[in-house]
Amino acid sequence: MDYVRYIDRTRDYYLSQGYEKPYEWAHFDEVPFTPLQKPLSECRIALVSTSDIAVKGDEDEGDPAEQLFIGNVYSIPANIPVEQLYSHQEHYDVHATSLDDPNSFFPVTRLQEAASDGLIASVTERVHGVFTAYSHRRTLENDAPEVLKRCREDGADAVVLTPV
Amino acid sequence: MCHQTVSLVARYLEEHGLPTVIIGTARDIVEHCGVARHVFTDFPLGNPCGEPFDTGMQRKIVDASLELLASATAPRTTIQSPFTWSKGEDWKELIFTEEQPFLEGEALDNWMAAKAKYRELKEKGEV
Numbered sequence: 001m002d003y004v005r006y007i008d009r010t011r012d013y014y015l016s017q018g019y020e021k022p023y024e025w026a027h028f029d030e031v032p033f034t035p036l037q038k039p040l041s042e043c044r045i046a047l048v049s050t051s052d053i054a055v056k057g058d059e060d061e062g063d064p065a066e067q068l069f070i071g072n073v074y075s076i077p078a079n080i081p082v083e084q085l086y087s088h089q090e091h092y093d094v095h096a097t098s099l100d101d102p103n104s105f106f107p108v109t110r111l112q113e114a115a116s117d118g119l120i121a122s123v124t125e126r127v128h129g130v131f132t133a134y135s136h137r138r139t140l141e142n143d144a145p146e147v148l149k150r151c152r153e154d155g156a157d158a159v160v161l162t163p164v
Numbered sequence: 165m166c167h168q169t170v171s172l173v174a175r176y177l178e179e180h181g182l183p184t185v186i187i188g189t190a191r192d193i194v195e196h197c198g199v200a201r202h203v204f205t206d207f208p209l210g211n212p213c214g215e216p217f218d219t220g221m222q223r224k225i226v227d228a229s230l231e232l233l234a235s236a237t238a239p240r241t242t243i244q245s246p247f248t249w250s251k252g253e254d255w256k257e258l259i260f261t262e263e264q265p266f267l268e269g270e271a272l273d274n275w276m277a278a279k280a281k282y283r284e285l286k287e288k289g290e291v
Binding site for chain 1: 165166167168169170171172173174175176177178179180181182183184185186187188189190191192193196197198199200204206207208209210211212213214215216217219222223225226227229230231233234236237238239240249251253255256258259260261262264265266267270271274275277278279281282285291
C-alpha cells in the first residue's frame with residue numbers, strides 16, 4: 001500500500017469536523033543544502049527532536065500551551081540512561097503503536113552505538129528538544145536559531161532530526 | 165505538525181552551514197516543505213527510527229541516515245527505509261477517520277485547552 005498523504009488526509013478530516021479553513025502547510029521552492037565537510041567517521045553528531053522527550057522525575061512537565069502552540073527549545077545530556085527518558089507527546093498514532101521505547105523516535109542509544117562502532121566520531125554532549133509552534137515564523141525566527149546556536153556550541157558537524 | 169517543525173529547523177541549519185538529515189514517517193509534509201536529506205520510514209506516526217524495542221531495525225535506519233549525510237549530493241534527497249510495519253497496513257486506512265480520530269478523550273481536551281491558552285496569550289500580546 002502506498003504511503004499516507006497526511007496533508008490531504010488531515011484537510012479532508014478537519015473539513016468533515018466543521019473546520020472551515022484548511023491549515024496552511026509550509027512550502028518552499030528553494031531548498032538549502034550543505035555538504036558534509038569531513039568524513040562521517042570524524043563527525044560529531046547532534047540529535048534534535050520534536051518528540052517532547054523528557055527526563056523521568058522532572059516533575060514539572062512544562063506548559064502545555066508552550067508545547068503545542070508557542071514553541072521553545074530545551075536540551076538534555078546525551079549520556080543520560082535511556083531508561084530515564086520518556087515522552088508525554090499525545091500526537092502520534094495511538095491506535096497503531098506506542099512511544100514506550102524512546103529509541104524508536106529519539107535514537108540517542110543507536111547514535112552512541114554508531115559512535116562506538118566508528119561509523120561516526122561521537123554524539124554531542126547535549127541533545128535537543130523543540131516544541132512545535134503554530135506559527136512558522138516563530139519556529140524560523142526564535143527556535144531554529146536557538147538550535148543552531150546550541151549545536152555550534154557543542155561542536156556538531158551534522159544533525160539528525162526526528163519528529164514523532 | 166511535528167514533521168513541519170523539524171523540516172523548518174533543518175532548513176535553517178542547512179542555510180547556516182550545518183548538514184542535516186530528517187528521519188520521519190510523514191513523507192508528504194517533509195517533501196512539501198522541502199529539506200536537504202530525508203530518510204522516510206513507512207510506519208505509523210511515532211516510530212520513525214524503527215519498531216519499538218527492535219534495536220537491530222533501529223540501528224539500520226539510524227545508520228542509513230548517517231550514511232545519507234555523507235552520500236547525498238543535492239537537496240531533496242529522500243531514501244525509504246526497507247521495512248514494513250509488522251502488524252500489517254490497516255493503520256494507513258484508519259488514521260484521521262471517524263473510526264479512529266487522531267485525538268480523542270483526554271488528548272483532545274488537552275489540545276483544546278492548550279489552544280485556548282495560546283489564544284489568550286496571543287490576545288495579550290505575550291506570544
